Amino acid sequence: MTPVISLLLTLVLLGCSGPRPKPLPDLNGLLRQNAGSRREPSLAQRWLASLTLRGGREQVELMDLGARQPVPLPGLNRADAQPISVSVSADGTRLAVVQQRDERTELVLYRRSVGTVQRLPLEPPGVPRAVSLNADGRRMAVQVSRGGRWEVDLIRLP
């Protein structure tokens, strides 16, 4: 095969591959440095909520990707609480969290503007496992265990 044909074939193949997702090395490097371990990502426009491991304890972290630093979450990460799942609204003002505390698993809503944690009871009662807040922060889907079955509850929020 002549070099010219080989070059043309390469160009054709590159053209067929189309646009691809691109890693974000700056932000990914920052996320690696910032915590020993990070899981359960919930991505909003400029916010990333996740569970990070620091000093042997897992906690909820909300990273402002624009400012490239975590924001304080006063009142949320209690020493006796073990977070299991987290989800953030698109504007970063609301966080829904499933956490274990006092040997029970609970669903809570954290409002950053006022720094309050509101416990959200499940009806009928069940054990929450995972939560997903919709973009406007007004509805959430909760994976709940009831009688050995997984169910998904949709909850409207004020």
Added chain:
Amino acid sequence: MITPLQGRPTVQLRGEDGSIRSVPQLRRHQPHSSPSLSWNGRYLALITQRGKRLAVILDRLNGRLHPLPLPGGRDPIRLSLAPDARRLALQVADKGQWRVELLDLSELLEPDRATGQTLTTPPLENIR
């Protein structure tokens, strides 16, 4: 949400009215996991199984499926799609630790903006 269909965890869409819609483009490559929708539901991101775990994004407007192989051949564990579908967060395993990595999708997908969002062009500076 993920529902067992014929014993295989399969993604389905549930409307606010409780109606269930299957996703024809995703009848295969189970088990499915970690479904994530964009703002208006145009894009559905999830993890599928094609020999190994593979993150994909379905454009429900045109039915196109975008596979997202990870650099280094790593397996995605969980994912979260930004509401406007400009970025994707992926949880992966790296040297015994969980990591979260971000991907820029802006050259791959049109944004799925919030309904009623005002769109403006950048200010025309330096134009006389």
